[in-house]
Amino acid sequence: MPEISRHAMVDRAARLADDARIGPVAQVGPGVQLGPGCVIDASATVIGRTSLGAKCHVFPHAIVGLPEDSGREGQCLMGQANLIREHATVCGGVERPTVLGDDNLIMIGCRIGAGARLGSHCILSNYTQVDGGATVEDYVGTSAFTFVASGAVVGTYTYVVGFTGIDAAAPPYAMVQGYPFRVRGVNSEKLRRCGFGDEDVRALKDAFREVFNHTGARVDEAAVERLAGQANLNSHVRRLVEALRAHLGGRGRA
Secondary structure, X not given: OOEEOOOOEEOOOOEEOOOOEEOOOOEEOOOOEEOOOOXXXXXXXXXXXXXXXXXXXXXOXXXXXXOOOOOOOOEEEEOXXXXXXXXXXXXXXXXXXXXXXXXXXXXXXXXXXXXXXXXXXXXXXXXXXXXXXXXXXXXXXXXXXXXXXXXXXXXXXXXXXXXXXXXXXXXXXXXXXXXXXXXXXXXXXXXXXXXXXXXXXXXHHHHHHHHHOOOOOEOOHHHHHHHHOOOOOXXXXXXXXXXXXXXXXXXXXX
16 A cells, blocks of 8 residues: 555545655645656655656655646656656646656756656756757766757767757767857767777767867768768767758758
């Protein structure tokens, strides 16, 4: 049977796993579903049409499922083992659900807007803001006060330096900084920690030097097409090229 503080406000229609734990002054709305091992700490709020997978933890004063300004109830779908730290906010999407994958750390004061998509194994540092409709792919890390605009994409394995604004599409495997942001190089340390071999990292570094012309400000589209035409291209470089062609080709931003 769920462990619910007598001081918590839990709607009878909420669906709770037998081992869920809900602390004092927490609020859980009628459309909420909590998976096995979920913890909703004191003074946390989970509302809207929100589903939390197994072992998610919502820390004090965090809000999950916050409705948009229109007040219409939104939907939030969250995978397993997500940590939503103090004072973070995850809004529920109306036009499309807000989606989080597995094993994400959303740190203090972060905000994820309605309809945003967050992959798995991401770390969003304090006060990162991901606007509604933005996409953050797997294994992305941000430093404090990062901003990802609506419609922007942050590619997989990319690290965003603090106080950076992502207003278009940031390529995968990169380190990006500034506003307008620039590509500063390959996120090589992260890649090695995730099991990438030296050959993969070296191939990506070579590709970055060719594609970004050592400036990090614009994409050399001719270089992208040269790489795309290589039959034996490294698989990770191939993924980089596909991302550049899909998101950056017309504007040449990086």
